[in-house]
Amino acid sequence: MRVRERIRAGDREAFGALFDRYAASVHSHACRLTGDLSAAEDVMSETFLAAWRTREQVDPEGGSLRPWLLGIATNKARNHRRGVGRRLAFLARQPKPKETEDFADVSAERLDHQRELAAVRAVLDRLRQPEREVLALCVWAGLDYAQAADALGVPVGTVRSRLSRARTRLRGLAGEHLARERGETAQGRREPRRGRGEVGGRAASVALPGEGGPR
Template structure:
């Protein structure tokens, strides 16, 4: 279902077709005719599903996507018509939905930690901490994310995984841009500290194994 939605979304991307109707217009029409809101689901459900799957696992993500768009549908009357891109709004709703499943999210990170071997070399800790991505989701990073506060983790992952700007994150979470910056800096520092400490431990173990 989400793969089909992704293909439809890519075919109607504003980057490919300048005549594509923006999200605000679609949501505006859906206020009069609810059936039009399906276009918002088709356009954005794949991205929201990917985001949720990274945070709580694929099985739960299916249910949370449905919950996210149900909430969005119910709140569409209050949507700001000046915001042509609905992604920050949808990410904000999805993030609030995730917050109700914090334990599952942390279990997801720890599970990844349990099934992935610990690397011996962590010289790139600073780079990984600054650019958290799905591809970089290794065991140590999973541990680091699980240790962050919910608010700091929300900001870090919206910036790093979903590539939202500081302004978009502020809109999504309903906080000032300055707060986004401070939470992001704090999250990066804490993540870097965990990775650096783990790297030191790993290097120490390597020395012991080699008898030096």
């Protein structure tokens, strides 16, 4: 029995193998869409839970199930962003809690990852949501146009046009960001911290791959 048929039939061993194979990919995709490692872990868990619940919807014919999983993750990340807005609005109405000392043992590597995500998000948040999503699927996740279209439930032409707009917009935003940093340094108002220029460059390079792109 093929993998898709086993998944549809509720084969737990096959689904476990699916998780092992694609969990890291789904988590990375969620990180790029949410900009938060903890949120990405929640999105990943919700993605596989939803995948299990909707397994009977899987087409018995086809190739890799990665585009299907990334499509679910995209929807979960979208819901997360909406939920964050609602939670922030709720917390803003609550009394300020007493300050307590934070004893969280957070590794330097995790903090660096969070800073890098924040730097990229500073640029990506200025894109429209559909453009962010197609950029994450086609550029970072490496899906081709047909796979991204299937994941998002839109025509291939829509994926092409969204990706083109996203790349054009990102080039402009990255240029503005770097020009602003250079201008601040030249005018002597503020010296950039070590590695700051590298973060800006990384935000641009991560978001703007070679022109070959997906097909």
